[in-house]
Amino acid sequence: MDTDHLTDIWGRVFGTQPPPSLWLVLVTAALALGAVVPRTAWRLSRNAVTIAHEGGHGLIALLTGRRLDGIRLHSDTSGLTVSRGKPTGLGMVLTAAAGYIAPSLLGLAGAALLAAGHITALLWGATALLLAMLVMIRNAYGVLTVVLAGAAFVLVSWLTTPQVQAVFAYAVVWFLLLGGVRPPFELQGKRRRGGAADSDPDQLARLTHVPAAVWLGLFHVVTLCSLTGGGRWLLGL
Template sequence: MNGTADLWQVLLASFTHTEPPLVTLTELVLALLVATALSVPRRSWKYFGLLTTATHELGHAFAAVTSGQRLSGIHLRLDHSGSTITYSRSRLATVWSCFWGYPVPAVAGAAFVVCGFSGWGPAAIAAGGLALATTLVFLRNLAGFLITLAVIGGALAVILAVPREFTGHVAVILGLALLVGAVRDLVKLANVHLRRRSQLATSDAYLLYRATHVPSGVWIVLFSAIVAGSWVVALQPVTAVLSAGA
């Protein structure tokens, strides 16, 4: 590479269409195993879960900006917690931004899977890295900077080091891992409401209840519906591979 200009050219090239990867049944099974290994065991989740947290807070931030709120700051912590501080005079806008935390990792995961299968894997990786880069000016703690820079660095490493014909496979694995992670976070949220009610102040569902008087359980069901819908979307290309291998 010859500096910033070459890096910019590589990033721009990432947004062009590539030949869709030929994913075999064996490769798909391996991808599912890798995705599960990233999102289920505690040791791997300790690190991969930070990406899910960053995506969660990015969902809050994006929803806040698109609803006309003022975004003041984002905090990401190594214990997988985070917060996005916004200011708005509209209760509806506040509810909108509060809602789009838990569903976004699943939505992003489905997008990565679909893009990976359709030849837009490099574009998905590059877009994800750029989206997180926009949050750097709003981060307000050191851990947040470290987490976000690590994720951006990982995205750049994939774009620069992984051949474009294999980037789709990486996008599929990443998307499946985010989908599994979204389910894991929903289970954790439900556990807070059922068994760890002393932690309710950290629950988006509880904050939505406080803002609307709609029971927390309703919000959890809505989160779950979007996560389930994301799984349905992501499984469409997966089902095609399974059918071809049958």
Template sequence: MIDGARTAMDAVAERWGVEASPNPETVTVLVAAVVVLTAVPGIWRVARQASTIVHEMGHVLAAWVTGRRVSGIKLHTDTSGVTVSRGRPQGPGLLLTFLAGYPAPGFLALGLVWLATAGHSGAALTAYQAVLVLALLLSRNTVGILSCLLAALSTGLIWWHNDPEIVGSTVVGLGVFYALAGVRGTLDLCRVHLRPRSRSAAGTDAAQAARAWRALPLPPAMWIILFLAVSSGTATAVFWLLFS
């Protein structure tokens, strides 16, 4: 058993240490492909589930950091999700938990691309796999389990095969996807709040953040502006890293 654990650790260390950075031509092709992926409504409805996983993991991380207990996450077929946590029903911890979802894809994108452009694509893909595995362990419904499992397996095969060029391209592609998905997801949130008499608006992260801490009673629109600023800022930083 000890030998098996040592072998597993050696395999992770080997893949963590892969150094690769895609060439400019490959980056341009990847960016064009991902733009189509996030722009075409039919494709986006499917691909958005991968963004929802990271969105919910943003809530999870914020809940843990602020001392809340996380019961699990659930993903739905309409690409919405929910993170269940326990703790104080009001206050900064709950507020930060609600605020952490929409910025999460952008910050993940920035981390992935920063590592890739620094030549540490293996570390980036290993960290991404860890996020997916943790999301899988926290999933509490069938859709969530299947979604996380599919995401983990699809990129896990690339991680295990460990071809430096493919690993580097995958990390850049993931980074661009999550950068654009963060912006696209926030714009979708805007549309929900702009619909007249939308019942869904009351349950969004922005609406719940507005009710989370009475000492900071900002309306949902202010939190949406914050989400837009963060998602746009991280996306801009990602493209600056790739093309500077």
């Protein structure tokens, strides 16, 4: 591979690209909303939120020095991340707390990149994260889900025009910001009906002696604030 080609790739990935027009940004927001609000669409699109949720658990487990044994993604949109290490302490608390806020924080980071014009960098970065996650997947459905998600990013990155890439990137980030808000509300409803007795907030309550309702409230605050801040960046406000 010659130097000019490497320079071209470097400039393509780390350079800036013009954002789509405001009306296209609004269209991508509407598309993302259509994937999150209707129950039928959500049953399918929630798989992408689960990837981010379990990926958040796994990433924080590694960053806090825990050993990541594997990640499983299931067809009912649930997931499981298994890590080894000290069963208590800050590392375990951060790992347990990362799941429900991961999609929203990823969306917020993506919105920051898009606001700075780094559309291609976002697409390639997402592909790299999915590839890293694929190594830790331990079931066939999980492999299929992550491969399909990664393939979508690769195909858009290499085979489409900059305008299509921008629309795709904005739609993905809107989806993470909007989709990250719904799971805490779903969990709140399950808890109200007496379900989800071993959810992430319940595990955090046992680890910290802080009520699960407080942790659930924190998830609401993070996801809603991420949507507000990320939405303002995407709209150029």
